[in-house]
């Protein structure tokens with residue numbers, strides 16, 4: 320793995336909103352094919368960090384390289400290799416599941432088949448349902464399918480399973496494992512320890528805009544000298560992480 324180019328290199332990212340420093344000198348390297356978790360309390364700077372990595376937000380300082388591309392300068396190329404699912408989806412609410420998938424498929428030269436996408440996120444029964452009529456969890460699953468339409472080599476998922484019921488959550492985990500088997504690099508923003516432990520090869524722990532540690536889940540536990548990841552989180556950040564998943 321070390322001889323390969325990293326999939327993502329973020330260096331010294333910094334972002335402030337007015338007086339509020341949201342991201343303060345964050346540097347990360349994500350290897351190709353890895354599931355890389357970003358874990359932190361509310362407001363730790365996770366979403367701002369991944370938005371900068373995706374080229375959706377301009378860093379105040381610092382740089383990002385994604386598969387050797389600059390996400391802001393090389394937008395068109397990045398769009399072909401990166402899939403992004405953010406917490407809020409901006410899609411046309413009056414379109415149905417099938418229509419939205421069809422629309423997104425038209426953006427890519429070799430899109431995944433519509434049936435495969437629907438099956439991947441378990442929305443077979445909802446094909447004809449308008450986005451605005453879907454439940455929150457179904458909307459979330461659709462936004463994940465839309466992130467996968469173009470067979471991206473890198474996927475950024477913000478709060479993958481928040482709001483999903485246990486069955487949908489396990490199904491989503493299986494989908495992520497399937498993507499990993501295809502060699503896709505995945506950045507997973509999460510609050511949920513169980514999810515991070517199960518899926519992530521390595522985890523960056525963010526607190527108040529800074530990286531506190533980057534380790535395997537087991538490595539974080541060892542570093543903190545605790546029994547489990549929950550306690551490791553508390554030991555390393557001094558904060559309680561609410562498992563909102």
Ligand SMILES: Nc1ncnc2c1ncn2[C@@H]1O[C@H](COP(=O)(O)OP(=O)(O)OP(=O)(O)O)[C@@H](O)[C@H]1O
Nearest residue numbers: 336339340341359360361362363364365366367368
């Ligand atoms: N557009 C914005 N304008 C002003 N402040 C913002 C904006 N977006 C985020 N912030 C602030 O920046 C900080 C980091 O926010 P961010 O959303 O990156 O954190 P997060 O770790 O993703 O949080 P959460 O888990 O709640 O999604 C927070 O204090 C937040 O209130």
